Amino acid sequence: MPAQQLFTLTVYSEHCVGLLNQVSIIFTRRCLNIEDVSASRTTIEGIHRLTITVWSDRETMEKVVKQIEKRIDVLKAFLYTDDDIIYQEIALYKVDTAALLREQYLESLIRHHGARILDITPEFTVLEKAGQPWETEALLEQLKPYGVRQFVRSGRVCVTKSPVEKLNMYLEEQMLRQQATFLNPESNV
Amino acid sequence: MITGAEALVRSLIAEGVDLVFGYPGGAIMPVYDKLYDYTSQLRHILVRHEQGAIHAAEGYARITNRPGVVIVTSGPGVANVITGLSDAMMDSTPVVVISGQVNSKFLGSDAFQETDVVGITQPITKWALQVRRAADIPAAVARAFYIASTGRPGPVVLDIAKDAQTGELEWKHEKLRFIRSYNPRPKISPADIVHAAHIINAAQRPMILAGHGVMISGAEKELLALAQKADIPVATTLLGLSTIPSDHPLNKGMLGMHGNIGPNFQTNKADVILAVGMRFDDRVTCDIDRYAPNATIIHIDIDSSEFNRNVRVDATIHGDARDALLALTPLIEPAKHTKWNEQFDRCNQVERDTVMRAELRHDGKITMGEVAASLAEATNNQAVLVTDVGQNQMMGARYFRYTMPRSIITSGGSGTMGFGLPAAIGAKMGAPERTVVYFGGDGGFQMTIEELGTIMQYGTAVKMVVLDNSYLGNVRQWQELFFNGRYSQTPLLNPDFVAVAKAYGIPGERVEERAFLPAAISRMLSHDGPYLLVVAIEEMDNVFPMIPIGASVEEILLNKTEKFTYPED
Incomplete structure (x- = not known):
């Protein structure tokens, strides 16, 4: 089996029904398990972004990216490894308040992990921490003795380290192509 | 204001469609009602099974280079076109399928004949869309035709809810020429x-x-x-x-x-x-x-x-x-x-001297290659060969000869048995001036044999050649070569195909001896209309040369025992 590593894909698409399915079936077909996924609007009206992480090898992932881009409603898909991006996830921890209050070093624990308290009730306290998976997991381990009732975390979000904004370039190219299409009645028909 | 159903019909016409293949049903009835008003501009071919409709549309598309259009109802209607969608996807064939869908207020409720069309067709189509509002129909049709026919062509599906068909809109159709996320004609670097x-x-x-x-x-x-x-x-x-x-x-x-x-x-x-x-x-x-x-x-x-x-x-x-x-x-x-x-040429000469000579040996029972070669000769290499899948396909492709482009229509990537007969119907309708020969086996012929009804109804002059060896020949060949001759579920008990055709009012004959083959072919070709020629062929005939699974392109079998070696001087 070729060397496996964690890849991050970002997929930019039109915002339309069934888009996520169109992307996920490409993983299904190759029996690739999606580790996490997050979907959101971008700053550009009508364009949505999916961020997907998956363990695989580079050759497979390059094919997957091209097959995703081939879907009509997909604008552009990019393949990254962790070195190419700054990435984060967010985690929420619902912990027994009583148990937490018995903790002698609660302050240092929260400070050390850079966590925030979102809500406190007599029953439970909700903490929030953003970070990389190993960081959110480290806090989870430390909170476990106090009874973690719920632990949830988001999919990954990321920005590239590259100074070039490839999506913007792509959109500019398409605008030029659109102008050319309507200037030349024969083109693209 | 017109209804969505009428808008659909008008938009199809605006996209240059003059022929559709289909089968009516509950969820598409408003469209069929409007088709009734437009019969002079838009001819509808009533097939006998939805699979027949989509293969016919593929045959039509392959010969005309224009999208084949299919209209079916929801649920089982559209489920029956799945095989054809996947076939068209593999072979880059432009097809536009329009399926009725239950009223949008019932979507997701398991309403009668509801099925998740977009969900099941997305993996095997270039694009699929559900339309829930009448006003969206013209743009959806324009987009469907643009996507199906440009770039690498492929099948698209428009799943139109019944209330979108009955709702009203101001109809205006504009052809689509640009999608920002899709560049069908990239500039060559x-x-x-x-x-x-x-x-x-x-x-x-x-x-x-x-x-x-x-x-x-x-x-x-x-x-x-x-x-x-x-x-x-x-x-x-x-x-x-x-x-x-x-x-x-x-x-x-x-x-x-x-x-x-x-x-x-x-x-x-x-x-x-x-x-x-x-x-x-x-x-x-x-x-x-x-x-x-x-x-x-x-x-x-x-x-x-x-x-x-x-x-x-x-x-x-x-x-x-x-x-x-x-x-x-x-x-x-x-x-x-x-x-x-x-x-x-030297390699091919070896093939002629060994493989082809054995296939065209002129003794014993008639062979598949002989039939294909005789057909090519009798049509001056001008006919369109529409094959089914299996030995008939390989023998047809190998022994037929081609003079002009678009002279073979066959299911390549998918290898869909049952493709041939309906595809031949579509091809003949797309190119009525050409001789269209269906070349199939006794197995595949029976997979879509119901389309004889379509041929009867429209008098489609398809020349049908059925190779009868009472086996699923290609699988039998593999069983002979790789499974110790254990013919598991490959022998067939066949009906009297000529009598079946006769029941549909289609003339035909069966040939068992070589001496009668040329005259029978000539009767078939000169007959003005559809004709069935059943040829009893050698049961144990195998397709060679063959590169077995796992072998390289150099490791070619000339027959069961002999490998090709390059003839050095």
């Missing part, structure tokens, strides 16, 4: 052309692989011009057959498991391979690890996701095959590769 030309000009043993993409882009002439300029031998894929005439000296034959020896064997000798509009299917490459080890491969394709998908290539040209060849040929230096070309 001049650097890629220069790079490719350098490689070709330096080649000692170049070879062209011509696929379906050549025909789709209408690049037959351009391909030949390049091949002739540099004296490059051309091999075609199954779907690339008829891009270059059979008797052209540079046409070295068909690639693949049952292809000709020259192009297969020489693949591993070539130092440069120019692949045009083909996708290195595993039936073409055989053992991929031992495929073309000496070749620098240049790949021209409009679908960049095909680059390096199956075979690692050294250079790519992303774009329409015709655009690419037009740009490339001026940079190609004239060359002569006489000796190299002769090597192909």
